[in-house]
Amino acid sequence: MAAGSRVRPGAGLAGVLLSLAAFFFAGPAAAAPAVRPNILLIYTDDQSHRTVGCYPEAPDWVETPHIDALARRGVRFSHAYTGTWCAPSRMTLLTGRLQFGNESMGGGVRSSYDPARCPFWPKVFRQGGYYTGQIGKWHTGPDTGYGRDWDYQAVWNRPGHPENLANYYYDQLIEFNGRPAELVKGYSTDNYTNWAVDFIRGGPRDPGKPWFLWLCYGGVHLPATPAERHLDAHPDPEVAVPADIYPPREGKPAYARDRADWVPGPDGRPVTKDGRPTVTGRNRLQDWVRQTSQATLSIDEGVGRLIEALRESGQLENTLVVFTSDNGFAWGQHGFRHKMAPYDDNLRTPFIVSRPGTVPEGKVCAVPVGGQDLAPTFLALAGLEVPWPLHGRDLAPLLREPGAPWPHPLLMAMTGARYGSDTKVIPADWRQQPYGDIPWWLSLTSGRYKYIRTLVEGEIEELYDRETDPDELRNLALEPTQRPRLRALRQALVEELRRQGAAMVDNLPEVREGAGEAGR
Numbered sequence: 001m002a003a004g005s006r007v008r009p010g011a012g013l014a015g016v017l018l019s020l021a022a023f024f025f026a027g028p029a030a031a032a033p034a035v036r037p038n039i040l041l042i043y044t045d046d047q048s049h050r051t052v053g054c055y056p057e058a059p060d061w062v063e064t065p066h067i068d069a070l071a072r073r074g075v076r077f078s079h080a081y082t083g084t085w086c087a088p089s090r091m092t093l094l095t096g097r098l099q100f101g102n103e104s105m106g107g108g109v110r111s112s113y114d115p116a117r118c119p120f121w122p123k124v125f126r127q128g129g130y131y132t133g134q135i136g137k138w139h140t141g142p143d144t145g146y147g148r149d150w151d152y153q154a155v156w157n158r159p160g161h162p163e164n165l166a167n168y169y170y171d172q173l174i175e176f177n178g179r180p181a182e183l184v185k186g187y188s189t190d191n192y193t194n195w196a197v198d199f200i201r202g203g204p205r206d207p208g209k210p211w212f213l214w215l216c217y218g219g220v221h222l223p224a225t226p227a228e229r230h231l232d233a234h235p236d237p238e239v240a241v242p243a244d245i246y247p248p249r250e251g252k253p254a255y256a257r258d259r260a261d262w263v264p265g266p267d268g269r270p271v272t273k274d275g276r277p278t279v280t281g282r283n284r285l286q287d288w289v290r291q292t293s294q295a296t297l298s299i300d301e302g303v304g305r306l307i308e309a310l311r312e313s314g315q316l317e318n319t320l321v322v323f324t325s326d327n328g329f330a331w332g333q334h335g336f337r338h339k340m341a342p343y344d345d346n347l348r349t350p351f352i353v354s355r356p357g358t359v360p361e362g363k364v365c366a367v368p369v370g371g372q373d374l375a376p377t378f379l380a381l382a383g384l385e386v387p388w389p390l391h392g393r394d395l396a397p398l399l400r401e402p403g404a405p406w407p408h409p410l411l412m413a414m415t416g417a418r419y420g421s422d423t424k425v426i427p428a429d430w431r432q433q434p435y436g437d438i439p440w441w442l443s444l445t446s447g448r449y450k451y452i453r454t455l456v457e458g459e460i461e462e463l464y465d466r467e468t469d470p471d472e473l474r475n476l477a478l479e480p481t482q483r484p485r486l487r488a489l490r491q492a493l494v495e496e497l498r499r500q501g502a503a504m505v506d507n508l509p510e511v512r513e514g515a516g517e518a519g520r
Contacts, residue, residue, distance in 0.1 A: 036129075036382055037355065038319040039212045040200070040306065041374070043093075044299055044350075045086070045137060045168075045221040046339060047325035051296045052350045061237050062293055066304035067352065070323055074354025075363045075402050079445075079466075082324050082349045082371035084414040085340045085435070087111050089326035089371055090140045090216075091419070094120040094149075096375030096390035098413050100502045103420035105141070107434075111159050111417075112141040115148065121375050121387060122149040122212065128384045131209040133199050136192045136216035146178035152204045153177055154195045156188070156218065168218040169225040187227050189219050189295075193302035200309040212378070217302070219295045220329075225279060226294035233294050239286035242345075244473060245270055245332040251475030252334070253454045253462070255439055256343075259335035270332060289331050317357050320381060322374070325349040333471070340414055340438045342452045342462075343472050347412070353399060365402035368410040368445045369395060391500045409446040411496045415504075416440060424503035426455045444493040451477075451489035457509040461486065 049055045054068040054076060083089020087107075088099040095102050095118065104114035122132045126149065133152040138144050142160035146153045156172045158165040161181060164173040169188050173181035184191060196215045198204065205211055226233070246264075249257045262285065265271035270285040277283045278291045303323065310316040326349075330336035333345030340346060351369065353359055372392030379386055380394045391411075397404050415423045417434040430439040440455040445466070452462035463477035463486055476482040497505040 035318065036210045038210050038315060039378055039381065040310070040319055040321045041212070041214045042217070042303065042306070042321070042323045043214060044217045044219060044323075044325040046327060046329045047220050047296065047299075047349060048292075048328040048331070048345075049080070049348045049350045050331075051220065051293055054352075055350065059237065059239065059289075059293075061234055062296075063234075064296060064300040066300045066307065067323060067350070070303060070307065070321065070354050071352045072362050073356055074321070074352055074359045074361060075365050075399060077351040077353070077365045077367070077369050079344070079366060079368040080324060080349050080351030080370070081347050081368065081410065081412055082351065083327045084347065084412065086139050086221075086326055087417075088414075088419075091118075092371045092391075093326075093374055094122070094140065096121065096372055096388075096392050098372055098391050098411070098500065098502075099415050099419050100413055100423040100504060101391055101420070101500060105419040106422065107417055111139065113143070115143060115145065119387070120145060120149045121379065122214070124379070124384055124387050125212050125382060126151060128382065129209060130382065131205045131211040133205065133211065133213040134216070135195050135199070135213065136188075137218045138216070144175065144178075146175075151206070152199065154192075157181065168221050168223070187298065189217055189227065189298040189302060192217055193305055196302075197305055197309045200306065200315065201313050210382075212382075215306075217299055219299050220292050223279075224288070224292045224295045226291060227298045230294045230297045231279065233297060234290050237286060237290050237293075239289045241270060241285065242332040242334070243471065244334055245285075247335055249334060251460075251462075251473075251478055253439075253456070253459045255437070255454075255456075256334055256341065261335055261337040262332055272337065285332050288337075292329075292331070317355070320353065320355045320359070323350060323352040324371075326371075338438070340435065342412065342414065342441045342443045342454075344450075344470070345472070353395075359399050360402065363402040365398050367398055367402075367406045369398075370410050370412065389501075409444050409492060409496060411493070411500065412443045412445075413502070414438070414441050421503055424507060426504060426507055426509060428457070430456060442493060442497070444489060444496060446489060446492060449485065449489060451486070451493060453490070453493060453508070453511070455504075455509055458512045459509070460512050461490070463489065 050057045052067050053062045053064045054071040091102050091105055102118050104117040125132050131151050134150045135154045138155045138157045144155050144157055155175050157175050161173045172184050172188055174184045175181045245262050247258045247260050261273055262270040263273045272283040275283050278287045310319050327339045328348045329339050330346040334343055373395050376390050376392050376394040427433050443452045448467045450464045461477040462475050464472045477486050
């Protein structure tokens with residue numbers, strides 16, 4: 001199947017995809033030739049679902065009126081896992097494949113990749129008649145793909161300018177359409193929104209083409225600096241202290257059982273162990289949660305401006321809007337101040353999909369979905385051929401009916417700074433790897449249960465009941481009555497690894513004897 005080829009009705013799987021796209025996404029005019037919609041993907045950074053007011057896990061004082069309005073006009077996915085950390089999440093988005101399925105990618109902040117061995121699907125969109133744009137943070141190698149994957153870019157290229165990589169909010173080096181970087185003043189969230197609004201209104205693009213825009217905010221990544229206009233927001237908020245913020249945590253693997261990112265402060269409230277302060281000079285848990293929510297306010301304002309630009313330009317009903325983040329972030333839950341770990345509190349992101357008149361309004365979908373599902377969904381929506389085997393699945397049935405049966409398990413994987421065939425051999429000493437404070441792991445969510453396998457020899461497995469224990473505090477894998485379920489999910493994880501071609505599948509370390517039972 002040639003990458004980027006247009007699909008003709010009746011052309012096998014591709015024809016089915018196009019027919020589905022025409023039937024579902026074209027709305028009332030489905031009987032006529034489908035008008036391919038625009039796609040606006042709003043992608044934030046390290047933003048937990050708990051920072052968005054329409055999620056019940058958010059504190060009562062969190063205010064995100066524009067994102068909440070987007071959810072009222074569409075489908076809110078309650079359990080989304082876009083990625084495990086920054087670079088792999090973006091790689092998964094751009095390829096539709098998990099970390100172990102992408103060759104040539106390597107490294108952490110200063111990552112790199114070979115576009116011949118690891119192509120990105122926005123190129124397929126360009127070849128298929130879309131005008132493609134990318135604005136904001138880039139974290140996938142110094143090659144940003146202008147002229148190959150993107151028709152338009154205003155990109156903060158972190159791997160390309162390591163001297164500027166800490167400037168998440170001010171004084172960024174921006175590359176416009178492949179030209180040498182120039183220093184741009186102002187608050188980055190507002191700058192990105194301004195450029196995106198201009199793109200939507202037609203400023204830089206071909207008006208005769210449908211468009212795809214990937215808008216990558218740097219907020220709310222640490223240091224989670226709010227815009228000056230929001231520094232007084234949410235005064236003295238109430239922040240619940242997570243039940244297991246301090247170690248030890250019985251039933252967790254050693255790295256999580258003894259995690260100690262927080263300690264009691266002088267007033268008994270949790271403070272950061274390393275003393276890292278917020279802009280107010282405090283390092284209490286409640287101050288960090290407050291500041292992260294303050295930094296979210298400019299993103300929420302940006303969403304409002306983007307939707308208004310779509311409405312004013314007459315494009316709202318023909319634009320699929322997706323709001324999500326690259327990964328979540330734990331603030332005290334299980335003792336973490338981190339992403340990367342396999343727990344919901346570290347990983348869950350907001351994930352909202354809206355298109356008035358096409359996507360149902362005000363619905364909630366409880367099916368777990370991942371970042372790998374965006375590529376097949378977008379390709380089907382655009383009527384384009386699937387250019388290579390994808391790990392994810394087209395979410396159109398859930399957008400059509402959020403309560404529809406969904407038999408597919410969700411596999412997630414965290415393999416540090418290694419990708420592709422470099423993940424075949426699991427490092428014996430994970431602490432010596434980049435980002436070595438969390439070992440490699442795999443997880444499989446199937447129905448009401450979530451299974452986690454830490455890839456450390458002799459470590460315990462984890463099993464959680466998502467309905468009765470949403471905070472993942474009770475590890476059922478240690479209970480003898482759960483052994484049949486544990487064995488079944490262990491085998492299901494192996495089968496899913498094989499389906500996705502993971503080379504590590506035959507090298508998984510054994511689990512601890514007595515924790516269920518030993519086995520691969």
